[in-house]
Amino acid sequence: DVKVTQSSRYLVKRTGEKVFLECVQDMDHENMFWYRQDPGLGLRLIYFSYDVKMKEKGDIPEGYSVSREKKERFSLILESASTNQTSMYLCASVTGGADYEKLFFGSGTQLSVL
Amino acid sequence: AQSVAQPEDQVNVAEGNPLTVKCTYSVSGNPYLFWYVQYPNRGLQFLLKYITGDNLVKGSYGFEAEFNKSQTSFHLKKPSALVSDSALYFCAVRDTPDSSYKLIFGSGTRLLVRP
Numbered sequence: 001d002v003k004v005t006q007s008s009r010y011l012v013k014r015t016g017e018k019v020f021l022e023c024v025q026d027m028d029h030e031n032m033f034w035y036r037q038d039p040g041l042g043l044r045l046i047y048f049s050y051d052v053k054m055k056e057k058g059d060i061p062e063g064y065s066v067s068r069e070k071k072e073r074f075s076l077i078l079e080s081a082s083t084n085q086t087s088m089y090l091c092a093s094v095t096g097g098a099d100y101e102k103l104f105f106g107s108g109t110q111l112s113v114l
Numbered sequence: 115a116q117s118v119a120q121p122e123d124q125v126n127v128a129e130g131n132p133l134t135v136k137c138t139y140s141v142s143g144n145p146y147l148f149w150y151v152q153y154p155n156r157g158l159q160f161l162l163k164y165i166t167g168d169n170l171v172k173g174s175y176g177f178e179a180e181f182n183k184s185q186t187s188f189h190l191k192k193p194s195a196l197v198s199d200s201a202l203y204f205c206a207v208r209d210t211p212d213s214s215y216k217l218i219f220g221s222g223t224r225l226l227v228r229p
Contacts, residue, residue, distance in 0.1 A: 004157070031215045040123070042204060043158075043219040050215065058216070090157060094215055101148060101208065103217065105157030 003027075006091050006106035013113050019078040021109050023091030030095065032074035033103070034058075034066065037088040049074055081113045116141045118188075118205045120220040127195045127227055135190040135223045137205030146208035147188040148217065149179055153201045161203075164188060175199070195227045 007022035025032065031050050035043040035058075045058030047066040055066050063085060067075040074093075078085055088110050092103040117140045127133045139145055149161040162173025169181045179190045190203060205220040 033215075035219075040221055042120075042221040045216060045218075048216065092158075101146065101163055101215075101217070102160045103150075103158070105159070107155065107157045 004091055004093055004104050004106040006089075006109050008109050009107065011109055011111045013078075013081050013111065015080075015082055015113055017078075017081045017113075019081050019111070019113075021076040021078075021089055021091075021111070023074045023076070023093075023106055024072050025074075025091075025093040025104070026072065027093070027095070027104070028071065029093035029104075030071070031093060032068065033092040033094075034064075034074065034076045035090045035092065036060070037090055037108070043090065046076065078111075081111075083113050085111065086113045087111060116145075116207045116218050118147075118207045118218060118220040120203075120205055120223045122223050123221075124224045124226060127225070129197050129227050129229050130194050133192050133195040133199070133225065133227070135203050135205075135225060137188045137190065137220060139186050139188060139205075139207050141207060145181075145188075147179075147181065148206040148208075149173065149177070149188075149190050150204045150206060150219075151175075151201050152204065152222075158204065161190070195225075197227050197229055200225055200227045 004025045033048040034046040049055045049068040065077045090108045091106040094103045119138045147164045150158040152158045164171045164181045172178045206217040
């Protein structure tokens with residue numbers, strides 16, 4: 001089975017801190033995504049990447065950046081954390097083959113910014 | 115822009131009864147529709163998808179979804195609910211034909227199956 005691993009399940013940070021959320025997948029998927037999940041709002045796409053060193057903005061990229069130096073790893077960076085970035089962050093990956101809509105998700109990182 | 119709406123925040127059903135979780139969509143062109151489920155403290159899991167063909171799509175864990183073009187709906191159904199089906203369910207649509215990998219998710223519906 002595909003495994004998408006997010007480095008932290010819970011994270012508490014202070015406003016203004018630089019925060020790194022790490023995601024690793026083990027199935028050689030080309031495409032990786034970062035979503036945030038908020039009650040009543042569902043999942044909103046922050047950034048995605050369809051290849052190493054490639055990135056594209058999603059619907060809510062402000063305040064975030066990403067890095068994809070290796071195919072298996074996709075990092076989300078909060079340049080200066082703010083309280084409105086308190087949320088559940090979900091990483092996902094998908095192949096470019098026949099099941100290209102079948103996203104595989106990590107278990108999520110619950111980030112609290114105080 | 116493509117979008118999906120899940121009009122119910124929560125659905126309550128008794129174990130053994132049929133369940134329906136509603137989803138309506140708005141797309142330009144042919145819709146590519148999906149259902150995902152999120153169990154407590156877990157990431158989302160793919161349940162099923164509609165691309166083309168039969169309007170009734172079968173998926174994992176005994177779930178199925180009915181595509182209705184005239185009503186622009188894609189409701190999730192199961193003939194007999196289990197307590198273990200209690201979870202958060204998300205409907206999703208592919209963003210545009212040119213962005214194959216981007217999915218737009220609904221706000222989610224919490225399903226509670228009581229014993």
